[in-house]
Every structure is written in C-alpha cells, then in structure tokens.
Amino acid sequence: GENVEQHPSTLSVQEGDSAVIKCTYSDSASNYFPWYKQELGKRPQLIIDIRSNVGEKKDQRIAVTLNKTAKHFSLHITETQPEDSAVYFCAASKRGNNDMRFGAGTRLTVKP
Amino acid sequence: NAGVTQTPKFRVLKTGQSMTLLCAQDMNHEYMYWYRQDPGMGLRLIHYSVGEGTTAKGEVPDGYNVSRLKKQNFLLGLESAAPSQTSVYFCASSPWAYEQYFGPGTRLTVT
Numbered sequence: 001g002e003n004v005e006q007h008p009s010t011l012s013v014q015e016g017d018s019a020v021i022k023c024t025y026s027d028s029a030s031n032y033f034p035w036y037k038q039e040l041g042k043r044p045q046l047i048i049d050i051r052s053n054v055g056e057k058k059d060q061r062i063a064v065t066l067n068k069t070a071k072h073f074s075l076h077i078t079e080t081q082p083e084d085s086a087v088y089f090c091a092a093s094k095r096g097n098n099d100m101r102f103g104a105g106t107r108l109t110v111k112p
Numbered sequence: 113n114a115g116v117t118q119t120p121k122f123r124v125l126k127t128g129q130s131m132t133l134l135c136a137q138d139m140n141h142e143y144m145y146w147y148r149q150d151p152g153m154g155l156r157l158i159h160y161s162v163g164e165g166t167t168a169k170g171e172v173p174d175g176y177n178v179s180r181l182k183k184q185n186f187l188l189g190l191e192s193a194a195p196s197q198t199s200v201y202f203c204a205s206s207p208w209a210y211e212q213y214f215g216p217g218t219r220l221t222v223t
Contacts, residue, residue, distance in 0.1 A: 001171070004154075006154075032210065034210075034211075042216075043202060043214040043215060043216050043217060044155065044202070044214050045214070046211055046212070049210070049211070089154050089155065091154075091155075095209065096206075096208070096209025096210045097143060097145060097160070097204070097206055097209050097210060097212050098143075098160055098162070098168070098209055099157070099170075099171075100157060101171070102154035102155045102156070103154055104152055104153055104154045105152075105154050
C-alpha cells in the first residue's frame, strides 16, 4: 500500500519567515495530495490540495508543489504568523478520501 | 448548521467492554469516514461509507464495526475493547470523495 513520509517532524521559524514542509509517497498511481492543519486540541482542517495534473497551486500565503517524477510534494507558507502555529499533515491517495494515507505530521512553531 | 458532531467527547472503557461512537452530519453529505489518530502516526482510516446502507474497510479495520443506516449518521462500534484501541477518533464527511470535514473528535481510553 501507499506509504507517506513527512519531514521535518518539528519546525520553528521567526514570524515573517517562510516555512517549507516536504512529503514523499511510494505509490506512483496516487493522484490526490491534500494538506491539513490541526491546531492543538482541535479537528484537522483542509487548507489546500492538489491533483496530479497540476504542478503548483497557490492560495494567498500558502502554496503546494508537486513533482510526480520524484514522487514528492511540498507545502510552502510565506510571511508566517503566530496563528500559523499548528501540526500540518500531508496525505496521498488514488481514490480521494477513500484510501488516503497521512504523513506523521510536522509541528510548526512561529515565534513572534 | 452544526456540521459534523461526535458523541461522546470522552470515554474510558475497561478491556473487553463494548461501546458505540456516534457521528452525525447535517450537510447531506454522501461520504462519511472514521479515523483514529495516535501520537506520531497521523490519521489512519478505519472504515468509510459512500452512501446510506454501504460500508467499506479502510487501512486499520480490525476490531471495529460500522453501520450507516441513515444518511446523516455513521456509527463506529468496538465489540471488545483492547488497550491498543486507546486513541482519538475522528469522524469526517464529504459531499464527494474529496475535501472532507472533520468532527471534533472522541478521546477513548481503554484500561
């Protein structure tokens, strides 16, 4: 089955800096790659997703890039703010939510 | 519009006891999911449903059963709880196979 690895496990940045989280996947048939944000004690929330027919997608300060040849995708957060502090999870699947595999998560801390 | 709700929020069970977790959604979504979240392991899919009356196994289905008798409800059952089932359980729903909305979670401890 699909295996998703996520790095780093923890990341600390200064407010205003950029943050990058990277994920690799093993199944070349995977075609859907969402990113979720989970604040402490809260539910996961989808922040951005990308399909395999697209190489990059942006939404304000958040962007995701996908390299299908290398089987990796990354989350980029620019101009980080303290409220960006949370655990971020990447995921990969072939059939949308029905076979989704999540990475272990990255705890991002943005220092004011 | 409450979105996705879960009952109960917390529960402590003894080994061998049984219980049912209830997930309810008021968004008329076809798809519903049950996940467990353990420290350092992200979320893992237990079972899912693509519509009323249907269920399917996910990544870690052993020890759990589910039912979707009504479109708005998805029940997760533990017939004989084990300490390995100590976890936070999240339910989610989706109008299609993407972009799922999570409930607030249920923290289950099995002693």
